[in-house]
Amino acid sequence: MGYRVVVxxxxxxxxxEMLNILAERQFPADxxxxxxxxxxLGTEVSYGDKTLKTKDIDGFDFTGYDIALFAIGSEATRKYAPIAASQGCVVIDNSSLYRYDPEVPLIVPEVNPDAIEGYRQKMIIANPNCSTAQMVVALKPLHDRARIKRVVVSTYQSVSGAGKDGMDELWNQTKGMYVPGQEVEPSKFQRQIAFNAIPQIDAFMDSGDTKEEWKMVVETKKIIDPSIKVTATCVRVPVFVGHAESINVExxxxxxEDEARDILRESPGVLVVDKREPGGYVTPIEAAGEDATYVSRIRQDPSVENGLNLWCVSDNLRKGAALNAIQVAELLGNRCLKKG
Structure with a gap:
């Protein structure tokens, strides 16, 4: 007996991507x-070898459904998640709306699976920010061994993190660079993204940090340990899929560094590719379409006591969003919603 699932x-x-991964992982859905x-309404989407026609979320009755995977943004989630939850359907939400709610668990299954039990308070589980998700997968096993004091992270985030409009803007601007008269002005991003790097993701806050940077700080504390100090600089780069991060850990x-490498090789969700030779590391283009969080360039940081540097890459549409949500659904099913 399987689950009734809403995407x-x-x-x-x-x-x-959620539909693809549900089929790939053979999630037990009836x-x-x-x-x-x-x-x-009526748009066709693929689910394995099936084609589904979309139904209107407005007025949809969630009664009798077990799990709803939400990828609709914060404003729509604010409207529809409480409705689904009140009708007995557990919401796994990919927006930022509930991440900082103390009554809503923020889950990365490889990192804090026991927090799943907290879903009963609101029938809602939050998915972390894409840049946070891959980082905490790499950091948690190291924290368990040596206790992290401080993290300094710089991200290099792909345009798919800004949705289809972001991908289209990069594509159209790149083409326009080679066709006189067809240049494309920025609309989705603050500056030209083609052949450029933009040190702003989301809006600026009074502190001078952007909202994306603030998310990484707060979410890392909630998922791993509130005592960890985190500072982040988040940068948008002209890559279609895959986020990369340069992480300094104290x-x-x-x-x-050798022990850290061994620990990460044995850690769930992590693949270490770390050869000290040209090309002996993973870049976003190799991570695209893959489930793993890749870690490379692990080395001591001699500028501080007990410091390490590492390079972390993952597919932001998968581990940073859809895959993590499906893994949360699997965890929920195995621990809390067992059927059959």
Whole structure:
């Protein structure tokens, strides 16, 4: 006996990826329903070898459905998640709306699976920010060994993190660079993204940090340990899929780079590719379409006591969003919603 599953936002980048991963991982679903806004009503989306026609989320009755995977943004989630939850359907939400709610668990299954039990308070589980998700997968096993004091992270985030419009803007600007008279002015991003790097993701806050940078700080504390100090600089780069991060970690105890490498090789969700030779590391283009969080360039940082540097890459549409949500659904099913 399987689950009845709803995918809300099924026509977007993340929603489509959720449907793909549900099929790939053979999630035990007796029924999968694709929901979208009224303007996308009837749009066909793929689920394994099946084709689903989207239904209108407005007025949809979630009664009798077990899990709803939400990829519809914060404003729509604010409207529809409480409705689904009140009708007995557990919401796994990919927006930022509930991440900082103390009554809503923020889950990365490889990192804090026990927090799943907290879903009962609101029948909602939050998915972390894409840049946070891959980082905490790499950091948690090292924290367990040597206790992290401080993290300094710089991200290099792909345009797919800004949705289809971001991908289109990079594509059109790149083409326009070679065709006189067809230059494309920025609309989705603050500056030209083609052949450029933009040190702003999301809006600026009073502190001078952007909202994306603030998310990484707060979410890392909630998922791993509130005592960890985190500072982030988030940069948008002209890459279609895959986020990369340069991470500097300061520990309470000494951790040798070789031991760190061995720990990460044994850690769930992590693949270490770390050869000290040209090309002996993973870049976003190799991570695209893959489930793993890749770690490379692990080395001591001699400028601080007990410091390490590492390079972390992952597919932001998968581990940063859709895959993590499906893994949360699997965890929920195995621990809390067992059937059969």
């Amino acid at each position: 809300a936002g099924a026509t977007g980048n993340v929603g489509r 029924e999968v329903v694709a929901l979208a806004s009224r303007r996308s 520990f309470e105890d000494f951790l040798d």
